[in-house]
Amino acid sequence: MHLDVYGDTLCALVTAAGLASVGHNVTLRLPYGRVRERVLANHAAYSEPGLRKLISSQNTAGRLNFSEFSTLPGEDSRAVFLALNTGDETAAENIVQRLTQKPDRRWLIINQSPFPVGFTELLQSRIKLETPENKSAVVCLPDFLQEGSAIDGLRKPSQIILGCSDGHAELKVKEIYRPFSREVDRFLVMTEREAEFTKLTITGMLVTRISFMNDMANLADSLGVDIEHVRQGVAADPRIGPAYLYPGVGFGGPGFANNVVNLVDTLKASGVGSELLTEVLQINERQKDLLFRKLWKHYRTDLKGRTIGIWGAAFKPGTGRIDNAPVLRVLEALWAQGARVQIHDPEAIPALLEHYGSRADLVSASNPYTAAEGTDGLMVLTHWPQYGSPDFERLRQLMRSPVLLDGRNIYDPATVREYGFTYYGVGR
Amino acid sequence: MNAFKAIPDTGSTAIQQAWSELGTEARRLENTHLAEMFASDPERFKTLNVRHGPMLLDYSKQRLDAAALDKLGALADACDLKTWIGRLFSAEPINCTENRAAMHWALRVPADTALHDPAPGVFASVQSQLEKMGGMVRKIHNGQWRGMTGEVITDVVNIGVGGSDLGPLMVSRALNDSTLIRDKPLGIHFASSMDGSQLAQLLKLLKPQNTLFIVSSKSFTTVDTLYNANTAKAWLERSLGAGDELMHCHFIGVSSAEQKMNDWGIHHENQLQIWDWVGGRYSLWSCIGLPVALRIGMIGFQQLLAGAHLMDNHFRSAPWESNIPVLMALIGIWNTNCLNINAHAILPYDGRLEKLPSYLEQLEMESNGKSVTRDGQMVQTHTCPVLWGEVGPNAQHAFYQLLHQGTEVVTCDFIAPALRYHEAMHNSDSEELVRQHELALANCLAQSRLLALGEDALKGEGELPDYKRYRGNQPSSTILLKELSPFSLGAMIAAYEHKVFAQSVIWGINPFDQWGVEMGKKIATETLGVIRNEAEPEFPLDSSTNGLIDFIKNQ
Numbered sequence: 001m002h003l004d005v006y007g008d009t010l011c012a013l014v015t016a017a018g019l020a021s022v023g024h025n026v027t028l029r030l031p032y033g034r035v036r037e038r039v040l041a042n043h044a045a046y047s048e049p050g051l052r053k054l055i056s057s058q059n060t061a062g063r064l065n066f067s068e069f070s071t072l073p074g075e076d077s078r079a080v081f082l083a084l085n086t087g088d089e090t091a092a093e094n095i096v097q098r099l100t101q102k103p104d105r106r107w108l109i110i111n112q113s114p115f116p117v118g119f120t121e122l123l124q125s126r127i128k129l130e131t132p133e134n135k136s137a138v139v140c141l142p143d144f145l146q147e148g149s150a151i152d153g154l155r156k157p158s159q160i161i162l163g164c165s166d167g168h169a170e171l172k173v174k175e176i177y178r179p180f181s182r183e184v185d186r187f188l189v190m191t192e193r194e195a196e197f198t199k200l201t202i203t204g205m206l207v208t209r210i211s212f213m214n215d216m217a218n219l220a221d222s223l224g225v226d227i228e229h230v231r232q233g234v235a236a237d238p239r240i241g242p243a244y245l246y247p248g249v250g251f252g253g254p255g256f257a258n259n260v261v262n263l264v265d266t267l268k269a270s271g272v273g274s275e276l277l278t279e280v281l282q283i284n285e286r287q288k289d290l291l292f293r294k295l296w297k298h299y300r301t302d303l304k305g306r307t308i309g310i311w312g313a314a315f316k317p318g319t320g321r322i323d324n325a326p327v328l329r330v331l332e333a334l335w336a337q338g339a340r341v342q343i344h345d346p347e348a349i350p351a352l353l354e355h356y357g358s359r360a361d362l363v364s365a366s367n368p369y370t371a372a373e374g375t376d377g378l379m380v381l382t383h384w385p386q387y388g389s390p391d392f393e394r395l396r397q398l399m400r401s402p403v404l405l406d407g408r409n410i411y412d413p414a415t416v417r418e419y420g421f422t423y424y425g426v427g428r
Numbered sequence: 429m430n431a432f433k434a435i436p437d438t439g440s441t442a443i444q445q446a447w448s449e450l451g452t453e454a455r456r457l458e459n460t461h462l463a464e465m466f467a468s469d470p471e472r473f474k475t476l477n478v479r480h481g482p483m484l485l486d487y488s489k490q491r492l493d494a495a496a497l498d499k500l501g502a503l504a505d506a507c508d509l510k511t512w513i514g515r516l517f518s519a520e521p522i523n524c525t526e527n528r529a530a531m532h533w534a535l536r537v538p539a540d541t542a543l544h545d546p547a548p549g550v551f552a553s554v555q556s557q558l559e560k561m562g563g564m565v566r567k568i569h570n571g572q573w574r575g576m577t578g579e580v581i582t583d584v585v586n587i588g589v590g591g592s593d594l595g596p597l598m599v600s601r602a603l604n605d606s607t608l609i610r611d612k613p614l615g616i617h618f619a620s621s622m623d624g625s626q627l628a629q630l631l632k633l634l635k636p637q638n639t640l641f642i643v644s645s646k647s648f649t650t651v652d653t654l655y656n657a658n659t660a661k662a663w664l665e666r667s668l669g670a671g672d673e674l675m676h677c678h679f680i681g682v683s684s685a686e687q688k689m690n691d692w693g694i695h696h697e698n699q700l701q702i703w704d705w706v707g708g709r710y711s712l713w714s715c716i717g718l719p720v721a722l723r724i725g726m727i728g729f730q731q732l733l734a735g736a737h738l739m740d741n742h743f744r745s746a747p748w749e750s751n752i753p754v755l756m757a758l759i760g761i762w763n764t765n766c767l768n769i770n771a772h773a774i775l776p777y778d779g780r781l782e783k784l785p786s787y788l789e790q791l792e793m794e795s796n797g798k799s800v801t802r803d804g805q806m807v808q809t810h811t812c813p814v815l816w817g818e819v820g821p822n823a824q825h826a827f828y829q830l831l832h833q834g835t836e837v838v839t840c841d842f843i844a845p846a847l848r849y850h851e852a853m854h855n856s857d858s859e860e861l862v863r864q865h866e867l868a869l870a871n872c873l874a875q876s877r878l879l880a881l882g883e884d885a886l887k888g889e890g891e892l893p894d895y896k897r898y899r900g901n902q903p904s905s906t907i908l909l910k911e912l913s914p915f916s917l918g919a920m921i922a923a924y925e926h927k928v929f930a931q932s933v934i935w936g937i938n939p940f941d942q943w944g945v946e947m948g949k950k951i952a953t954e955t956l957g958v959i960r961n962e963a964e965p966e967f968p969l970d971s972s973t974n975g976l977i978d979f980i981k982n983q
Binding site: 289292293294296297300301302332333336337 | 567570572574576577578579671672673676677
């Protein structure tokens with residue numbers, strides 16, 4: 001089938017390449033920007049395992065082509081995917097507006113963008129307004145891809161949630177996704193609005209678990225118990241399970257934070273408001289500078305002139321993105337108190353430098369030990385695997401004062417203390 | 429106390445001449461009702477109003493005319509007002525009893541001024557303290573001022589009294605609509621009363637780890653303030669423990685007494701300086717205005733200063749007949765000394781100005797509530813009248829009865845902004861609110877009209893029984909601002925400051941000291957010892973005080 005994908009999100013790239021890989025003819029319409037440049041130059045636009053290779057091979061095979069974001073799909077296009085970023089609602093409306101300029105075409109528009117609840121219906125009503133007789137359909141297929149395992153997520157979905165109230169459109173979507181839904185019907189069909197809300201509710205539930213554990217971790221801190229033991233005990237309860245129970249310095253990321261905010265905004269706009277989610281977000285924001293607060297107290301509220309090492313800037317391991325990452329809050333807090341920072345991250349340094357530009361109190365280090373050299377404290381903010389077992393002896397000798405702040409609870413406090421470090425974790 | 433005279437028998441011949449001529453004018457006009465003045469001159473408003481910058485002063489409802497104003501101007505000349513203005517805008521110690529200059533005007537001179545420094549380094553030190561304050565404001569606004577536990581400061585409490593309270597409080601309330609918009613609004617609170625009333629309430633609502641205190645006291649010896657500050661400190665220590673960190677994170681000091689701030693424990697980085705040439709009631713333009721800057725941001729604070737600076741330049745350069753502060757002063761002199769009216773009401777028709785009456789009570793009565801001249805003689809004329817006031821629409825339900833039908837003559841200042849609720853922060857609900865503002869404006873104009881004209885304003889009401897009659901002839905001025913903004917408020921407050929100064933020149937008194945408030949503080953210390961059973965009075969107390977102390981102790 002000939003398909004058109006608009007957007008440069010991870011979802012856009014994975015959807016386009018993944019659908020091409022099962023035989024569809026896909027035109028990926030990228031807006032101008034960094035992602036487009038990287039893709040056209042055959043570079044990785046996202047640090048997503050296997051994605052660059054998949055795009056490249058599908059392009060070579062001729063099933064994945066690149067085209068302009070601003071032009072209309074070709075005559076033989078059977079479906080149009082909108083995989084845009086949060087906040088790009090206007091771009092989506094413009095695309096739909098342009099599609100209605102061909103009133104005799106029966107479009108199938110598949111919205112995957114994380115827009116507010118009700119937006120898919122809004123797009124549908126735009127078409128009806130412009131061309132009342134037209135039978136085009138807009139459906140909602142929320143994106144559940146997880147960074148780091150996005151391609152598998154597309155190929156082996158446990159479930160595909162489809163918001164669709166048009167029987168014809170439903171059949172077409174199922175046909176497009178047939179290769180991924182072959183053994184059993186993976187589709188769960190509901191209204192567009194319900195599908196959008198499902199996506200937001202899942203995200204809300206996950207972040208609530210994280211904030212809950214962080215809240216417990218703060219209690220553990222003052223009760224003198226180790227939250228890690230508590231977490232394992234809680235995870236063993238089958239009614240709860242182990243996922244999303246790790247206390248830490250807060251969640252970030254373009255999807256996570258934005259989606260929750262989106263949900264809150266959606267509710268606020270309707271005058272209802274979710275007190276629980278507002279609280280969840282507040283706990284998360286507070287959590288982001290937890291390590292700063294510990295350091296502030298350690299140095300008796302005087303950080304002026306001190307040098308702090310940071311390991312990890314990305315909002316999670318396996319990505320180079322810093323959207324809403326705790327590192328942003330930590331850096332700004334440290335700088336405001338007159339401290340300078342030496343930072344290491346295997347992937348996120350370019351994003352960080354792009355965000356802050358060059359400044360004297362931000363030094364990026366090419367290896368973790370350089371970042372720790374001469375510092376008055378070392379903070380671990382991202383759980384990159386290579387930080388798991390450092391040479392503690394070397395580390396202690398490199399640092400001016402051996403203060404280790406473990407924002408992901410990856411070290412054993414007793415071991416680290418034996419090496420002569422002052423150790424601070426999250427809830428332990 | 430001597431009897432007050434219409435014509436003082438001291439002072440230069442020119443001054444006595446001017447007073448004598450004014451007396452003639454007053455007798456000429458004493459039987460003319462304001463209604464007649466309006467009837468005989470349809471252009472009265474045109475000749476008796478003045479505008480400058482954002483401000484309009486309408487004094488056509490005062491019981492004077494061009495000839496009387498002329499004589500008032502002559503009095504100002506005879507009293508050397510022009511020279512005295514020059515002295516004010518210099519480093520000369522015109523606060524003679526304390527041998528200090530009064531350079532509050534220097535606080536609002538912009539950084540890029542072409543003016544000459546009155547003394548070496550004055551402008552530079554003003555700018556350096558403003559910058560230091562700006563840094564603190566930025567840090568607090570960015571959520572980077574941290575408490576001792578690293579928590580973000582969400583609430584700031586200003587502890588101060590008198591000038592260190594009324595000015596910042598009045599301006600913060602007045603400029604509420606210019607509040608800097610932030611994700612999480614900053615709580616700004618004020619605690620002044622020595623009995624701890626406000627503080628007791630606040631401490632119940634605030635969290636120690638999120639609260640920052642500003643201790644504002646020019647001398648840093650004010651008992652009221654230090655008691656409140658000690659209570660705040662003890663409250664913090666109970667939760668957070670004592671120590672340098674607590675002082676580093678939870679207290680800012682604003683004072684001219686650096687050593688006293690050090691002694692009390694204010695961290696050096698957290699000290700903001702004022703100078704002995706700033707009087708307390710003239711200090712909101714300095715770092716005493718920190719709560720204002722926290723509310724409206726540094727850009728807003730600079731606009732407040734710019735408005736006052738505009739008025740400074742106007743006061744220095746405009747001829748008497750178009751000089752707003754001088755006209756306000758001369759009108760006051762006319763009412764007090766020529767028409768013998770000793771009560772003055774401040775009536776803002778805008779709830780945001782609710783603290784303006786208290787502020788002006790201090791500014792005028794603490795400045796000019798004096799009866800000894802600069803030469804050390806008893807004054808021979810009346811000086812400052814009794815001032816009070818209230819938000820106009822509310823006062824209409826309280827003391828306006830006396831204004832309309834009582835036996836006292838009272839002069840009034842009506843104050844209102846022409847525009848309101850057009851700021852960005854008002855949106856969907858603004859249409860109804862604009863209508864409410866229009867209602868307030870209508871009341872403002874109607875009340876001043878009825879007070880001035882009396883029954884002449886009630887044509888068509890027919891014959892009224894005596895108890896429904898309005899005699900009118902109560903003089904008033906109306907001050908209209910384009911809108912209530914940092915700039916226009918700055919200009920208006922500076923106009924009142926200079927009014928007070930110009931009057932002090934004519935009365936021959938020093939407006940910059942306040943010896944009348946000192947002794948009470950001193951004997952309170954002795955009384956405290958008696959109440960606490962810690963000391964015997966040095967001399968026997970009077971029977972009233974003893975009786976009251978007995979009652980207190982017996983409870």
